[in-house]
Amino acid sequence: MSAPGSQEFGVRPSLGLSRLLSWFASQNVLLVVGAVIFLTIVALALLAPLIAPYDPNTIDFSQKLRAPGLEHLLGTDELGRDIFSRIVYGARTSLLIGVTVLAFSMALGVPIGLVAGYFGGRVDTVLMRVSDVFLAFPPLLLPIAITAMLGAGLFNAMMALAISWFPWYARIIRGSVMGVREELYIAAAKTMGVSAPRIMLRHALPNSWTPTIVQASMDFGYAILAAASLSFIGIGARPPTIEWGLMVAQSRTKFLDFWWTAACPGLAIFLTVLAVNLVGDGIRDLLDPKSRAR
Amino acid sequence: MSAEPILAIGDLAVEFPLLSGTVEAVRGCSLSIGKGEVMALVGESGCGKSMLALACLGLVPKPGIVRGSVKVAGREVVGRTDRELADLRGGRAAMIFQNPASALNPFFTVGAQLQEVVARHRGLSRAAARQAVIAAFEDVRLPDPKIALGKYPHQMSGGQLQRVMIAMAVACRPVLLIADEPTTALDVTIQAQIIVLLRDLVERTDLSVLFITHDLGVVAEFCDRVAVMYAGAIVERGPVADFLEEPLHPYARMLLAAVPRLGAGRARLEAISGQVPNLAHLPRGCPFHPRCAKTSDVCRRDDPVMRRAARGRHVACHHALGAIDGGVTGSSEDAA
Amino acid sequence: MWVYAAKRVVMMVGIMFGVLVVTFALSRVLPSSPVEIMLGHRPTPEQVEAAKQALGLDRPLYIQFVSYLGDLLRGDLGVSLRTGRPVLSELFLRMTATFELTTLAVVLVVLAGVPLGVLSAVKRNAPVDHAVRTISMAGVALPIFLVGMLLQMLFYGAMGQALPLQGRIGSEILLDYPFERVSGLYLIDSLIAGQWEAFVSSARHLALPVLTLAAASLAVISRITRNMMLEVLDKDYIRTAWAYGVARRRIHYRYALKATLVPMLTVIGLTYGFMLGGSVVVEAVFDWPGLGGYVVGAISRNDYPAVMGVTLFLATMYLAINLVIDLLYHAVDPRLRIP
Secondary structure (H helix, E strand, C coil): CCCCCCCCECCCCCCHHHHHHHHHHHHHHHHHHHHHHHHHHHHHHHCHHHHCCCCCCCCCHHHCCCCCCCCCCCCECCCCCEHHHHHHHHHHHHHHHHHHHHHHHHHHHHHHHHHHHHHCHHHHHHHHHHHHHHHCCCCCHHHHHHHHHHCCCHHHHHHHHHHHHHHHHHHHHHHHHHHHHHCHHHHHHHHCCCCHHHHHHHHHHHHHHHHHHHHHHHHHHHHHHHHHHHHHCCCCCCCCCCCHHHHHHHCCCCCCCCCHHHHHHHHHHHHHHHHHHHHHHHHHHHHCHHHCCC | CCCCCCEEEEEEEEEEEECCEEEEEEEEEEEEECCCCEEEEECCCCCCHHHHHHHHCCCCCCCCEEEEEEEECCEECCCCCHHHHCCCECCCEEEECCCHHHHCCCCCCHHHHHHHHHHHHHCCCHHHHHHHHHHHHHHCCCCCHHHHCCCCHHHCCHHHHHHHHHHHHHCCCCCEEEEECCCCCCCHHHHHHHHHHHHHHHHHHCCEEEEEECCHHHHHHHCCEEEEEECCEEEEEEEHHHHHHCCCCHHHHHHHHCCCCCCCCCCCCCCCCCCCCCCCCCECCCCCHHHCCCCCHHHHHCCCCCEEEECCEEECCCCHHHHHCCCCCCCECCCC | CHHHHHHHHHHHHHHHHHHHHHHHHHHHHCCCCHHHHHHCCCCCHHHHHHHHHHHCCCCCHHHHHHHHHHHHHCCCCCECCCCCCEHHHHHHHHHHHHHHHHHHHHHHHHHHHHHHHHHHHHCCCCHHHHHHHHHHHHHHHCCHHHHHHHHHHHHHHHCCCCCCCCCCCCHHHHHHCCCCCCCCCHHHHHHHCCCHHHHHHHHHHHHHHHHHHHHHHHHHHHHHHHHHHHHHHCCHHHHHHHHCCCCHHHHHHHHHHHHHHHHHHHHHHHHHHHHHHHHHHHHHHHCCCCHHHHHHHHHHCCCHHHHHHHHHHHHHHHHHHHHHHHHHHHHHCHHHHCC
């Protein structure tokens, strides 16, 4: 017989593994779909010179405004440029926008959040009030104003977006730093002589990883949409930059009769943002199940 | 007692199929309560007593699965839909909860909430319902009943709110009251008042009560019989007086030993070693055996069933019966 | 309650100050040289200096800021570089157009989005729920301008001009059936004047822009409503309602919904803000003569005072709306209303 003190645990035959798989399949079908689309777009962007059948900037009036067909998969615009090629190159721009805006937003927001969270008190109040001011503007308005002042252009638009959005990241980091500050081991580490910035970096940052990723996954899509809108009204990307929003704007004189000039770049934006959002949702579900819609 | 029991629970089981495993919150419990009887349901947090209470009114939340039988005033509850149970809930049987502040809707006045219940179950007009609510408030000795009608929950104290809850419960003259730790969140003096109030209601109206608590002092004061729950199963059942004098189950013995007693000298308070088992991964055999001083091989192997140990007393333990009868087994499970 | 209101107003003033600083910084510090643009091509250094002095641009920054504040208090938002008229008066003309558009859109979003969200929560995981959530997902990913253009393609292009392409009212209508501008809202003014044709024309012109503006927010609102509703349905007091035999319909639509309505107010405030931003794009698509169109035009002409004027105005409106919402919140929630 078994030795005293040992126990035999009879686990009820639960359907753990098969249940896990079917759950994963049903919940995450969207994640998989989104990921596939997203990776396709990334591939298009990276391999643009290989995939695009035509040079995206070549003007050829003899080919202008052709409907989608065998020669031009998605048709041509009013200058005879192949739309499919332009969309493929536009993918590069959009992905670049997402990454750049997020990078700069975090570059601004993270240090500010760190400082505010660590020092607390007046420093914190001042920094947070300043952030509040940026949040007080209706969405898009501040980027419009900043870009207008800096001068139109994709880079300026991206900077403007980053400046408008950094408060979100500042808040996340600050919250996490404040949480960590309360922990006793900060005090312990201090008594052992570990310096303040090191404490923050080593403890606070990992804590805030999850909410930051969640926020970033939402913002990636927003960044692309916002930049497209700015380009559409004329203050974002300008020719000869190839950007989907700009392509839609350029189609405005003709789109009623030549629907593909607007629909194709528009669809590209839609699919990209949708894919990014699906992936983001999936990541959020995995990292923080509590926050998902049940 | 030959009259039909007000509450008859037969082999009730509640389980939750989760990703991490199936949690058996309630495992094969049986008990019955007669008219005018107050039965205590005792156990530590997480032993399943709240889930058992919810099952009595068909309120087990999804994805819980309920099996077995629960009969309230002769009518079966398990397997019924919400619509079928609507008359029972708040009508013939009512439940009061541990935290009255969160159990009452903060966006409506307490008067409006009671009025709704009373109008629904007693079919009264607006004005008549209002009067009935005032009467109910008076019944529970809530001060200034007319003023209380227009108050919001956040404007009242914990003790007052519990009285409101009790008023809501008894306003429609139920035959069964299920009280899920109603005094736990209140301070001691208010506790005493609520207990007095409940006792008064029982005496006046022959109300049957299933009183869930982990406070043995209240059990001693207020209840007629007691059932002890551990890891989702009832391990001992019997009259309170007998139970307090000599508990049969080792777990019950430890519970009583952990309660400080006045006049008992300077004996050490015994804490119960170990922890409540994970309801998703119960050990084989008797669920208490890892913490029991009297564990033997049979305990590790077989989950004991409830057996009659003496008149009106039942216990589920391989060792307890020897203490009373000297025999190995008594007759098997019977109600009361 | 009043103490809280006072505190909030003070906070608003603080934030407003910050907003002013930002707009000031943008208008003075950033442009490479507003002066040169004003003066046209290749001004001489003396002309530049003279202009700077005239505009007060040579004074220290903080003095400029103070005078900026002073101007604002007097209602002087600067003078448009294009028309030479005060920016503020130009704003007023266009403000009502935007207001009509955004208000109707907000109403539509609330009337459609909230019930959808509630339905989605109440019938959780049923086909209805999945449908709503899918549409919601898609709606969030569509760029606003694309929605507008698609609607134009459908209702104007494919359906033979069933709805107008752009503008606020048919130009011939305006000539044949004139009406007085009382409120600036065409729908109301035309009714007041009894001009039915004008009313119909305004309504037809409003249809697509309003739909476009509403579309994006609809997705967000229904999702938020759904989440809030689900949270409420999990609460203890809802369980009590079930425990006392209250009918399912009543539990959902009276008890749970009421609890949702309070935080919903905040969401409406955010939606309005989103609309104010989104209206810029929608007005561009539909050639709508509102603030958005004004801004876009001003940007293309480097009319900085105009751009900053609109920015400041819209930001102020947004802050005001949020303040109102906040106070309403406190008025509606009994926990905050009565101590």
